[in-house]
Amino acid sequence: MSLALPLPYGCLVWIRFILIQNRAGKTRLAKWYMQFDDDEKQKLIEEVHAVVTVRDAKHTNFVEFRNFKIIYRRYAGLYFCICVDVNDNNLAYLEAIHNFVEVLNEYFHNVCELDLVFNFYKVYTVVDEMFLAGEIRETSQTKVLKQLLMLQSLE
């Protein structure tokens, strides 16, 4: 049997989780790309909130987190956080967040926090269109929106 041990460091790269939280620490989306049990998830959510909210705007959008790093961006009262391996490309994920937010904004016509709350099942669909298995799946806003509209027409 060959064994599923990780490869040397240079190679080990994928998104471990995506979190959207508000300033009070309420989770608006949690998407996990590796196995965690419920307690662990709760702990991660709290830790990320604690790490990210204390940083001011002059700080970098990156912060070391356990053996990983969080790349985050704040939009009004919401923090969009992506946890990746330390040697992954910071700016690529920083813009992936923005790309995602622009799609949400277009899809929900000027998105706000409550859209994410009440349309959670649609948000999951948007995430799956753009990120899958911890990797970037589709980056074209046109293509994603076209697909989302097609799915909406099936409702």
Next chain:
Amino acid sequence: MLAGSRPGVGKAATSRRLAPLCSPSPGKSKEAEIKRINKELANIRSKFKGDKALDGYSKKKYVCKLLFIFLLGHDIDFGHMEAVNLLSSNRYTEKQIGYLFISVLVNSNSELIRLINNAIKNDLASRNPTFMGLALHCIANVGSREMAEAFAGEVPKILVAGDTMDSVKQSAALCLLRLYRTSPDLVPMGDWTSRVVHLLNDQHLGVVTAATSLITTLAQKNPEEFKTSVSLAVSRLSRIVTSASTDLQDYTYYFVPAPWLSVKLLRLLQCYPPPEDPAVRGRLTECLETILNKAQEPPKSKKVQHSNAKNAVLFEAISLIIHHDSEPNLLVRACNQLGQFLQHRETNLRYLALESMCTLASSEFSHEAVKTHIDTVINALKTERDVSVRQRAVDLLYAMCDRSNAQQIVAEMLSYLETADYSIREEIVLKVAILAEKYAVDYAWYVDTILNLIRIAGDYVSEEVWYRVIQIVINRDDVQGYAAKTVFEALQAPACHENLVKVGGYILGEFGNLIAGDPRSSPLVQFNLLHSKFHLCSVPTRALLLSTYIKFVNLFPEVKPTIQDVLRGDSQLRNADVELQQRAVEYLRLSTVASTDILATVLEEMPPFPERESSILAKLKKKKGPSTVTDLEDTKRERSVDVNGGPEPAPASASAAVGPSPAVPACCDGLGNNLLLFCSLMFVCKNNGVLFENQLLQIGLKSEFRQNLGRMFIFYGNKTSTQFLNFTPTPVPRCGLDSLTRTHLNLQTKPVDPTVDGGAQVQQVVNIECVSDFTEAPVLNIQFRYGGTFQNVSVQLPITLNKFFQPTEMSSQDFFQRWKQLSNPQQEVQNIFKAKHPMDTEITKAKIIGFGSALLEEVDPNPANFVGAGIIHTKTSQTGCLLRLEPNLQAQMYRLTLRTSKETVSQRLCELLSQQF
């Protein structure tokens, strides 16, 4: 967008129905919310249990409500069956809610898995791209082993089938990637692999984006099979970077063509060495030059999105340039580009430039170019507001340090230390200590630096650091007088750190005589100075000082009565601490009964410590974890030399007073006897030292290992004044019983000069290749003539299986998941044994790291246990290894468990490691 919360609730019909459940206004009490939710749960439960069968729409409505309640943070213990039922609906919305419920709420060992898999199977076969997409996303999100078993055969077929829709291909590629990560053994390579590589040529850039991730992961494990991806990736990349900003339409992001795909392609190329085909290589170099050129062009947009996307590609290109480390021109250009970023107004860019430069500093081509930015980096250390940026500046200063700038860098780090954040002080202390030692031309400077460290950040100076300064002072007689004078002066300060008292006590005990001629530091003054600190110190320090006092008795007979009075005092002789009491009693007795000669012998000056590499390096690495880029570099350069049995010397132990035992394994009486020594235990966890010594010959070793290769430098020293003739050392691999026909180890070497002059040393280099795992260490046979007699010595060479270990970091979750996967009885080997050495946590950690495995902190629920992970590299295979060591302090026992996929490996590693504790 997201500018503020709008009044009212969502638009869709479902949203309105969910509204009463949600209380976004914080005013409502938690209790009221729970009450409302329980009521709703009861209602849903009764609907599900009701006599009337629910239609699909109602079922969806209630499952969706359950999901919503779960996401609000409440437990849900029913509704699974209804969700599974939704999967077989023909309506998209019902199916979607069913799949979502399952991805979020169903764990892999559920008994429903069979039903779920069945529904997925139907959807995969449905030829309806929407349903296929939902099914593939569900597999990718759950990714359990059961799903891998069920679908690892099917997904590749969907991926490469000619009639699959593009969006389904994208999902299938990443779905397969998830299954491969979970259970690589269930995803066999096959005909599909070559067709997957050709997806890099696909028309649809979304398909290329997804496929590149899959190919990168597969190529890491199977580089040969995916070799053709290199030229395809280069040509794809080339087409992207040379395209005009509007060519790629949908995939142009703020005027940057396909930034994410470019990053992924550049990352795929980092799995391989530079392309061999000159045409491909030339094209790649052109791409990289184009990317560097674009960085100099005026921006096409003022938006930060534009510059971020452009720079994401640039940084990845620089990573590839560093990875190849072969084009001096590109390396220097990369360095100049990063130099510009160091002063950029964007904090993100300054941070990334510092980080990236750290790796550039270790390339011989760009090291000098990096050094030119020293002033900017020092300035960053002083002015950056974000601690993580300052931390990167420290890392970079450390990486760019060499003999030419060491004094400046150390001085800057010391002055930063005064105000540094507490979280990074210890690391800075270690770095300063390492640099000061590594680049010390003048050891007086070294001593000053370390004493400064103790003065500024005494609490963060670990034992390794002050042990090390003592080792160095003892080994270099040119600095001893200066050291004694300096510590004496430093101790004058009214409040000095306890670590300074330790160093001061130790050094004055050895070399106080060198400054005793000066009446200002006469023996009595020295003693009074030390003793004035005594009562404020902790027990170990007081124990050390007592040893200093007895050394003074030998050095300065005139203070003997004073010291005897102190030892005789109740606070010593009757001290509640057993160690202090014993020292006082023994030293007092020694000073009374022993003659001057005996005293002089027992309390002789410490012999030099065997030259060894710093254990501080190991400490630094342990602290940082082997995951940062700088650290990778350190590992590359220093893996061979950093490991060191443990924190020695231990001046605080009683043996310090009488000198440590020499660290040479002199187990040979040897004149002309054929001695076969067993692989010296001390070499299992370290790579350098004296292997063998008798009256004629000393054999020293220095070795380094990387993956399945190694290189060993053997030094033969002629200890006599007569020539050795016909000197022929031959290393030979030995075969175990299981391998009469196969060699497990290849050793290559050249013969050395057959004449070794008296007092001379010759060197032999042995190149080692590990073909497969082995148990028998090779033997070094040495024959030579000395003064007319024929000498024959055989020594085992310490090349053990663990030398081919590469550490692997992983989370607790991963560790235990893999641990469970390796549960066959043949995969596990366990040994329970008695501790042969004191059970010290730090020493144990150092040994596990020295053994080659990663030491995983916070993985085992019991903090007293140690767990490690790594990969044994041989030419024929890579074997993942997990280990766990459980000490039992009361019984003075250990239990060691090894789990690997190969029985012989588990067995051998367990044997080797068991002997170490």
